């Protein structure tokens with residue numbers, strides 16, 4: 001179970017998106033996540049199919065479209081997708097459960113997961129990893145942001161699951177190559193910004 005920054009439990013994402021304004025959600029960030037922006041610049045990435053998993057407010061998918069990517073924003077919440085779709089015409093916003101995804105094999109060059117993986121119970125991680133492996137191209141890249149165990153802004157029992165770098169490595173390394181992993185923050189409405197981990201992960205061929 002995940003809770004928002006006020007401690008309210010979110011057991012139904014769709015209801016949460018129906019009842020709340022996206023701009024007031026704790027994870028809302030209008031601009032492109034700075035860690036992703038730096039990585040795109042330093043790797044000289046331009047063009048290709050980019051999927052934003054658990055897109056929620058849709059802001060990241062919208063910013064990726066502005067950079068010229070063929071951008072898809074997917075979320076399990078129909079209400080989130082309906083709200084996001086009103087904000088941009090050049091993003092393919094779709095309802096999709098990443099644990100049972102309808103995307104085609106090898107569909108995406110790049111995937112962003114900013115705060116979706118960290119909401120899943122450990123028992124669901126294998127399903128998640130199998131889907132990522134399937135829909136990401138052989139030379140594709142996953143950009144992952146999760147909450148860090150070092151975060152103290154959200155007290156115990158509040159917010160999503162928190163990870164150490166080793167736990168991220170343990171979750172991904174048997175199926176993927178973790179190119180880089182570093183401590184950072186989760187850019188969002190919260191003040192102070194929660195501590196996070198950012199990893200760049202490639203398919204293992």
Ligand SMILES: C[S@@+](CC[C@H](N)C(=O)[O-])C[C@H]1O[C@@H](n2cnc3c(N)ncnc32)[C@H](O)[C@@H]1O
Pocket residue numbers: 013014027028029053054055056057058059074075076077080096097098099113114115116119
């Ligand atoms: C913490 S929010 C992050 C939203 C967005 N990525 C951002 O950074 O603004 C987590 C998002 O994951 C979505 N989500 C939860 N379970 C999901 C699933 N099984 N498949 C797809 N999206 C899911 C939620 O609806 C929610 O929008």
